Amino acid sequence: MGQFLIKRVLHMIPILLGVSLLTFLLLDLTPGDYFTALENNPQITKERLDQLRAKWHLDESWYVQYGYWIKNLWFANGKLGDLKSQWNKEADGRVWRVIKHAVMPDFGDSLQYKQPSSQLITLRLWNTFMLSLMAMILAWGIALPLGIWAAVKKDSWVDRSCSGIAFLGLSIPEILLGLLALMFAYSTGWFPIGGVESDMYYGVDEWSIPRLMDRFHHLLLPAAVLAASSLAGLMRQMRSNLLDTLRAEYVTTARAKGLGEGWVIYKHALRNAINPLLTIFGYSLAHLLSGAFIVENVMSWPGLGRLTLEALQQQDYPLVVAAVLMATALLMAGNFVADLLLAWSDPRIRLEK
Amino acid sequence: MNEAIDPTNNPNARIPRTPWRLFWDRLRRRRLALTGGIILVFLYAVTLLAGFVSPYHFEREDRERFFHPPIRPMFDGFRLVVPRFKPVEGQLAKYERVQGETRSLRFFVQGDKYKLAGLIPCQTHLLGTGDEQIPVYLLGTDQLGRDVFSRLLYGSQISLSIGLIGILLTFSMGMLVGGISGYFGGWADTIIMRLCELIMSVPGLYLILTLRSVFPAGMSSTHVYLLIIVILSFIGWASMARVIRGMTLSLRERQFVLAARVLGQTRLKIIARHILPNTFSYVIVAATLSVPYYILGEVILSYLAVGIQEPQASWGLMLKDAYVNRQNLTLYPWLLAPGAAIFITVLAFNFLGDGLRDAADTKST
Numbered sequence: 223m224g225q226f227l228i229k230r231v232l233h234m235i236p237i238l239l240g241v242s243l244l245t246f247l248l249l250d251l252t253p254g255d256y257f258t259a260l261e262n263n264p265q266i267t268k269e270r271l272d273q274l275r276a277k278w279h280l281d282e283s284w285y286v287q288y289g290y291w292i293k294n295l296w297f298a299n300g301k302l303g304d305l306k307s308q309w310n311k312e313a314d315g316r317v318w319r320v321i322k323h324a325v326m327p328d329f330g331d332s333l334q335y336k337q338p339s340s341q342l343i344t345l346r347l348w349n350t351f352m353l354s355l356m357a358m359i360l361a362w363g364i365a366l367p368l369g370i371w372a373a374v375k376k377d378s379w380v381d382r383s384c385s386g387i388a389f390l391g392l393s394i395p396e397i398l399l400g401l402l403a404l405m406f407a408y409s410t411g412w413f414p415i416g417g418v419e420s421d422m423y424y425g426v427d428e429w430s431i432p433r434l435m436d437r438f439h440h441l442l443l444p445a446a447v448l449a450a451s452s453l454a455g456l457m458r459q460m461r462s463n464l465l466d467t468l469r470a471e472y473v474t475t476a477r478a479k480g481l482g483e484g485w486v487i488y489k490h491a492l493r494n495a496i497n498p499l500l501t502i503f504g505y506s507l508a509h510l511l512s513g514a515f516i517v518e519n520v521m522s523w524p525g526l527g528r529l530t531l532e533a534l535q536q537q538d539y540p541l542v543v544a545a546v547l548m549a550t551a552l553l554m555a556g557n558f559v560a561d562l563l564l565a566w567s568d569p570r571i572r573l574e575k
Numbered sequence: 576m577n578e579a580i581d582p583t584n585n586p587n588a589r590i591p592r593t594p595w596r597l598f599w600d601r602l603r604r605r606r607l608a609l610t611g612g613i614i615l616v617f618l619y620a621v622t623l624l625a626g627f628v629s630p631y632h633f634e635r636e637d638r639e640r641f642f643h644p645p646i647r648p649m650f651d652g653f654r655l656v657v658p659r660f661k662p663v664e665g666q667l668a669k670y671e672r673v674q675g676e677t678r679s680l681r682f683f684v685q686g687d688k689y690k691l692a693g694l695i696p697c698q699t700h701l702l703g704t705g706d707e708q709i710p711v712y713l714l715g716t717d718q719l720g721r722d723v724f725s726r727l728l729y730g731s732q733i734s735l736s737i738g739l740i741g742i743l744l745t746f747s748m749g750m751l752v753g754g755i756s757g758y759f760g761g762w763a764d765t766i767i768m769r770l771c772e773l774i775m776s777v778p779g780l781y782l783i784l785t786l787r788s789v790f791p792a793g794m795s796s797t798h799v800y801l802l803i804i805v806i807l808s809f810i811g812w813a814s815m816a817r818v819i820r821g822m823t824l825s826l827r828e829r830q831f832v833l834a835a836r837v838l839g840q841t842r843l844k845i846i847a848r849h850i851l852p853n854t855f856s857y858v859i860v861a862a863t864l865s866v867p868y869y870i871l872g873e874v875i876l877s878y879l880a881v882g883i884q885e886p887q888a889s890w891g892l893m894l895k896d897a898y899v900n901r902q903n904l905t906l907y908p909w910l911l912a913p914g915a916a917i918f919i920t921v922l923a924f925n926f927l928g929d930g931l932r933d934a935a936d937t938k939s940t
Contacts, residue, residue: 240769241776244773249788252788252789253790393867393918393925394918395874395918395921397874397878398911398914398918401901401904401911405904408904511778512778515778516875519878527781530784531784546781549777550776550777550778552778553777553778
């Protein structure tokens with residue numbers, strides 16, 4: 223198990239390197255750069271622009287830029303001085319702070335916001351994560367019981383209407399669903415539109431109940447839209463899995479022993495039926511990330527997807543690279559968790575191989 | 576006594592059915608799949624004749640009727656007539672009927688010029704009133720007074736064709752690369768599979784948009800159209816190649832492949848003639864089920880303003896119009912019509928794909 227963990231984590235490194243290299247290459251192929259938009263500004267001289275470009279290494283070829291970027295991840299100029307000043311700052315937990323500063327990779331400052339990219343991304347990533355998590359809870363919470371119900375009452379009206387809804391859910395595009403949700407929100411006024419929270423809570427304690435409730439209120443509609451898209455697939459999967467296991471011989475045995483039907487289904491069949499769903503977990507995270515991108519843009523949710531889109535439009539390359547890497551890492555983490563869950567739930571699976 | 580068994584003597588004896596025949600027989604029994612297929616045939620036929628079926632040209636702006644609600648032709652005796660509407664003063668998207676003034680709905684009327692199937696110049700339209708003052712807007716108009724129904728049809732030319740061309744490109748590439756990777760193995764296999772992993776590990780839309788940003792934003796719609804296909808295929812081939820590789824790995828050890836090798840066929844020929852045809856049943860199902868991915872890809876790119884550009888019509892672009900007018904969308908919900916069109920198309924593809932998958936699965940009945 224330990225070996226497997228290490229192997230998987232090590233396996234992520236070349237992929238992340240490859241993705242960052244690919245992103246750099248693609249960004250280099252992009253016509254113009256961040257400062258192109260400033261060229262028409264009469265207040266900025268050409269020399270100043272050249273200075274700025276030189277400062278960000280934009281005048282170099284892309285592999286040199288990439289080299290600088292790699293170096294700056296952990297060994298930026300003046301890092302030692304930075305660490306020293308962190309150490310000299312009189313406050314609690316200075317050891318921890320220095321270690322954090324030394325270990326955390328530095329993705330460079332965003333050209334547009336003049337802030338460290340990692341700071342910008344952390345905030346947005348948290349929003350996207352909350353959105354995906356909420357959507358996942360909603361989707362699994364609704365899909366599993368419905369799928370079980372449909373399987374148990376196979377060929378009844380419940381089953382039929384569930385599979386009908388599943389087909390509709392699989393086919394309805396997220397954009398349309400998002401627009402319908404917006405329409406609903408505008409016409410009823412029951413839900414806030416856009417943003418993670420109302421302005422009035424700015425500066426209020428992060429964990430105060432009204433503020434959390436307000437955040438939840440903002441989260442609900444986007445999450446529901448996002449959940450609706452993955453709900454259908456999950457439900458169908460749950461239904462077919464349970465139907466498969468109900469046909470297995472150990473279920474017949476359990477019934478022959480005289481166990482009640484409820485006991486047979488929930489204690490024997492269901493446990494085995496859920497296993498294959500765990501593999502979908504990772505996949506559904508990928509789906510959620512792509513879906514979140516759309517929902518964020520339709521419903522003005524300030525998440526990673528929107529940030530990436532804005533950064534791409536501005537050609538803010540440190541931010542783009544960091545955001546793409548983050549999304550990739552999130553996706554890989556999801557797959558990783560799925561593998562672990564599977565190993566944990568099914569002792570027949572050996573990860574060492 | 577042997578006559579009943581010998582097919583040459585007894586025409587009623589059962590001749591073994593070919594695999595395709597079996598496939599078709601199984602597919603025919605699935606009503607949903609057939610429905611999906613019929614809907615798709617209909618949609619593609621209408622798309623091909625978009626200029627003819629649509630009453631107006633997609634660029635035609637009616638400056639007097641912004642956000643006009645859908646006009647339903649009605650029966651006047653045995654004639655279909657279109658009533659005349661005039662705007663209600665001071666109210667947005669409100670039009671009232673002018674009593675007594677109607678124009679009969681005619682077929683094969685002369686109207687805006689267009690090119691039939693993109694080739695033949697023509698100006699006959701299937702439907703129309705032939706009167707500028709009494710137009711027939713079946714799905715209403717948008718903020719520039721353009722007929723939503725006509726734009727929907729013109730947009731379908733882009734959305735529906737992107738799916739087919741994209742699939743063709745992705746799958747030929749995926750099959751070829753996957754076949755080579757699985758059959759040859761070794762370092763070629765390693766490189767190709769690592770590349771696939773790299774492409775698949777970036778969340779789709781992030782990669783699509785980064786790729787899109789490589790090209791200038793203000794490209795012409797034709798160029799963007801080709802670009803979208805290339806980008807979507809560039810990402811799509813990876814998962815296809817992986818599956819085909821897996822199938823090839825098991826197929827290359829089978830006896831018919833060994834026989835072909837013994838007979839001295841070249842390796843590429845073995846891949847193309849003996850291995851890949853055996854993956855067809857999977858490929859056809861997967862292709863049908865992944866057409867929606869291409870349609871949605873175009874929709875999202877156009878929606879995010881980096882796809883098809885105005886004044887061209889595409890479903891994503893039209894949904895962007897709906898988004899721009901989101902605050903009053905309850906007043907003119909017909910702007911969401913392209914969403915419904917996407918939904919129907921995707922649903923039809925899912926129906927068909929599901930039926931194909933069941934029909935290709937020889938294990939069940």
